[in-house]
Amino acid sequence: MSGTREPITRFEGPAVALPRDNVDTDQVIPARFLKTTSRTGLGAHLFADWRFDASGGRRPEFILNSPAAAGAKILVAGWNFGCGSSREHAPWALADFGFRAVVAASFADIFKQNALKNGLLPIELPAAIHAPLLRHVESVPGALISVDLVAETIVLPGGAARFSIDPFARECLIAGVDEIGYVLRHADAIAAFEAGGETDRRA
Amino acid sequence: MRTIIDKIWDAHVVASPPGAPSLIYIDLHLVHEVTSPQAFDGLRARGLGVRRPHRTFATVDHSIPTTPVGLPIADEVAARQVARLEANCEEFGIRCAGRGHPSQGIVHVIGPEQGLTRPGSTIVCGDSHTATHGAFGALAFGIGTSEVEMVLATQCLLQRRPKTLRVDVEGRLPPGVCAKDLVLAIIARIGVDGGTGHVIEYAGDAVRALSMEQRMTLCNMSIEAGARAGLVAPDDVTFRYLAGRPASPSGAQWDDAVENWRQLATDQGAAFDRRVSIEAGDLSPMITFGTNPGMGIPIDAPVPQPASIGDAVARGALTRALEYMQVDAGRPLLGHPVNVVFVGSCTNGRLSDLRDAADILRGRRVAGGVRMLVVPGSQEVKRAAEAEGLHTVFLDAGAEWREPGCSMCIAMNGDQLRPGEYAVSTSNRNFEGRQGPGGRTFLASPATAAAAAVTGVVSDPRRLS
Numbered sequence: 001m002s003g004t005r006e007p008i009t010r011f012e013g014p015a016v017a018l019p020r021d022n023v024d025t026d027q028v029i030p031a032r033f034l035k036t037t038s039r040t041g042l043g044a045h046l047f048a049d050w051r052f053d054a055s056g057g058r059r060p061e062f063i064l065n066s067p068a069a070a071g072a073k074i075l076v077a078g079w080n081f082g083c084g085s086s087r088e089h090a091p092w093a094l095a096d097f098g099f100r101a102v103v104a105a106s107f108a109d110i111f112k113q114n115a116l117k118n119g120l121l122p123i124e125l126p127a128a129i130h131a132p133l134l135r136h137v138e139s140v141p142g143a144l145i146s147v148d149l150v151a152e153t154i155v156l157p158g159g160a161a162r163f164s165i166d167p168f169a170r171e172c173l174i175a176g177v178d179e180i181g182y183v184l185r186h187a188d189a190i191a192a193f194e195a196g197g198e199t200d201r202r203a
Numbered sequence: 204m205r206t207i208i209d210k211i212w213d214a215h216v217v218a219s220p221p222g223a224p225s226l227i228y229i230d231l232h233l234v235h236e237v238t239s240p241q242a243f244d245g246l247r248a249r250g251l252g253v254r255r256p257h258r259t260f261a262t263v264d265h266s267i268p269t270t271p272v273g274l275p276i277a278d279e280v281a282a283r284q285v286a287r288l289e290a291n292c293e294e295f296g297i298r299c300a301g302r303g304h305p306s307q308g309i310v311h312v313i314g315p316e317q318g319l320t321r322p323g324s325t326i327v328c329g330d331s332h333t334a335t336h337g338a339f340g341a342l343a344f345g346i347g348t349s350e351v352e353m354v355l356a357t358q359c360l361l362q363r364r365p366k367t368l369r370v371d372v373e374g375r376l377p378p379g380v381c382a383k384d385l386v387l388a389i390i391a392r393i394g395v396d397g398g399t400g401h402v403i404e405y406a407g408d409a410v411r412a413l414s415m416e417q418r419m420t421l422c423n424m425s426i427e428a429g430a431r432a433g434l435v436a437p438d439d440v441t442f443r444y445l446a447g448r449p450a451s452p453s454g455a456q457w458d459d460a461v462e463n464w465r466q467l468a469t470d471q472g473a474a475f476d477r478r479v480s481i482e483a484g485d486l487s488p489m490i491t492f493g494t495n496p497g498m499g500i501p502i503d504a505p506v507p508q509p510a511s512i513g514d515a516v517a518r519g520a521l522t523r524a525l526e527y528m529q530v531d532a533g534r535p536l537l538g539h540p541v542n543v544v545f546v547g548s549c550t551n552g553r554l555s556d557l558r559d560a561a562d563i564l565r566g567r568r569v570a571g572g573v574r575m576l577v578v579p580g581s582q583e584v585k586r587a588a589e590a591e592g593l594h595t596v597f598l599d600a601g602a603e604w605r606e607p608g609c610s611m612c613i614a615m616n617g618d619q620l621r622p623g624e625y626a627v628s629t630s631n632r633n634f635e636g637r638q639g640p641g642g643r644t645f646l647a648s649p650a651t652a653a654a655a656a657v658t659g660v661v662s663d664p665r666r667l668s
Contacts, residue, residue, distance in 0.1 A: 020520070020523075021516060021517075021520055022395055022396070022495050022520065024495070024632075024634045026632065026634040026635070026636065026637050027634065027635060027636075030636055030640070031265075031613045031614060031615045031637075032614070032615055034237050034238075034265075034266075034615060035237070035266050035278070035280040035281050035284050035615060036280070036284075037240035037241065037244075037283065037284055037287050038240075038241070039241045039348070049635065049636045049640050054622060054640060054641065078516065079396065079516075080395060080396040080399070080429070083395055083396065083429065083495075084331065084426075084427075084632060084634060085331050085632075086238070086329060086330060086331040086345040086346060086347055087237075087238065087347070088238070088241075088329075088347035088348040088349060091347075106396060106399065108396070108399065108429060109399055109400060109429070109431050110331060110345055110346070110347060110426075110431060113346075113347060113350070114347035114348075114349065117347065117349040117350070118349070166224075166363070167222060168222065168223045168224055168361070179349075179353065179361060180245075180249070180349075180352060180353050180356055180357065182361075183226060183353060183356075183357045183359055183361065184356065184357060186217065186218050186226055186357075186359070187357075189217050189218040189226065190217055190226070190228070190254075190357060190358065190359055193217040193228055194228075194255075194358075199214050199215055199228060199230055199323065199324060199325070
């Protein structure tokens, strides 16, 4: 497959830890910022209620306000990252802030799909690898992590680990394939399907 | 032998390229103002139209005010978003129940009302509560904006076949226990990620005994257990609900459709990837105490103590949730003061929900210092409620009777908590700040919400009915 989007193969960058489970997309970007009709500029509101207090001041204890977060490319979180709302504004905000991957023990389904469609890698690691990594990045904010999507390997401080991304999504990301363009190439199959009548008569 | 999930899936596979996800045909695409503008921009950038406008239906619900429709939208950003949806629908030839339209309402309330929601169909919307439509035996799930654009352009989605989870609810719900209590109990049991990667089929005698509106409440919160979709096989209850709806088939076509819909039920002996069984008779009214919908307890049960949790990560999460909520572990929430009561949302904004709340409020007053908002799920719900005088019950009790919309469920439109306030809410999410920054949410049924409104504290509705 040949592509029209920016291909993703390998990258390296500082990681920061958000040692929480069930981080929901209302935390990633609160609903009051969803009135925009644009998909850009949302990084300013990433984790708004954890980053800022009611008067807009930075909460110094939150990791994204630490100097180590400057230039961070990888966010390491706990289980079930991205649960709740289907808002694609969540990966838009993470990517706009500069993140290129979220590493977690597991992801919510819709977030994972939305992330893949925006070149933000949802990297799921087995608990036995994830837990020490999370602890390490928590104690060494800004620790360098490198990601190789082609080899499906993540090189961590102290070792490497394999991960797996849906093979089709992975191929699209590596080749920069636009999925809508891909589906449009099946226009004949779609038309043939539609010519077959109402779907509730086919069960 | 196939499950209902397999049957619907199989009937919608357009193509299965080797190694790639299947192309699944989408029968109905519901659209709202918040998750669609960027998708329409994408179409324009590609020079594409909407492939099947007649399979697409739009409304405004998330960001609109619930004040009288004659007033302009004061929030300029929200006003622009609403105007953008209306303009996009005009440009692309999509039906739109805009503000003030007699069919306007929360997208998951109006789909069924209009008869757009059909058994055996695939339904998507840029909204995670799309599983609501699963109550009719449809495979309905939430999608992101990139997928909204894909469906607008192609009427298809790329999907891997989901795993299946059967939740059997046997026996009978006790008096005073409703579908909201049931789904909160299911989520508390399997966890907020217990359904990840799965589609849930809810079955068993207790599910069969639910009305369509209750089944919608049940399916609606599937995503709060991590499942993108949840459904109930259609039966006579379903068909009675759909008969005569504006978009429902009629005459011979109706008979033909019902005949087909009857074939959807899971075959005897079909295998599921996972099964969970719940005894309905054991359930009580439920309420959440924490910051995700899995943190729910029977209303008279104590809030769990962090010290009782073995797993360090879970203990930390519970500790943080209790700190945010500022509730006491080891004691029930009963008697906990409440500032706001919200009755509404795609979970509990239908006529029977309003009746449940009105039954408690009738002849009583909302307690001093408590604000109660009642927000019907649609214009049609509002008209039906007013026709039977429910609005006067609410107004006489001192509650607010508002215009349809998502309102304080998502708090985008100005209906929101102030920092530190406590709400008993019939909505679906108790995440930190979901109902306003710093706000604290107890999720519960309409009856439990109304009981809190009249007493000013968390109360067991069975003692008031």
